[in-house]
Amino acid sequence: MIENVDDYFSKGCGRCARFDTPDCSVHLWAGGLSALRSLCQDVALEETVRWGQACYRHAGRNVVILGAFREKFSLNFFHAGLMQDPHGLLTPSGPNSKKSTIVFSSEVDVVRLEPILRAYLLESMDYAQRGIKAPKSETRVDMPVELAEALDADPAMQEAFSKLTPGRQRSYLFNLLSAKQSKTRIQRIEKFRPKIFEGKGLQER
Secondary structure, three states, X not given: OOOOHHHHHHHOOOOOOOOOOOOOHHHHOHHHHHXXXXXXXXXXXXXXXXXXXXXXXXXXXXXXXXXXXXXXXXXXXXXXXXXXXXXXXXXXXXXXXXXXXXXXXXXXXXXXXXXXXXXXXHHHHHHHXXXXXXXXXXXXXOOOHHHHHHHHHOHHHHHHHHOOOHHHHHHHHHHHHOOOOHHHHHHHHHHHHHHHHOOOOOOOO
């Protein structure tokens, strides 16, 4: 993945084979992402890179991160549990997440919503500045049978998995539960094994 934020806007995130090609999702939405970048810079957010994407921080905390996909691009807020969202723009970024994402389908959307987006950014920056965090709400996630069996058969991996933080454990559970076939879940468990032993969550490098 890329480490320089300028590379994100000129080449992409570096997480797939379309990196630095005209077919990269970042290039497909270059105008809209550039408009979001300008807005984030205008409110004095610190620009950096997290997980191969342009991320914006304030007072030592992540505030928003940009996303680019084939059919859309997005502005994703980290303080999902705190945002007031008076205009109803925020949507969940996934089936198990809180409302944290504003989705766009054109640069025109960014321009049209600019005053609202600015207000949302300033709201989130204020939470970061004051050190306010949303109360944690633990989501119960059932363990897939395949993972339970794999842990029973491998005491070392069972111990390593038990030492993971609840959030890291859930990152694996959510991924496994998204697979429709048992065969796919088994294959993923084998692929996850090294990271589990390293004490890392699914998205950690």
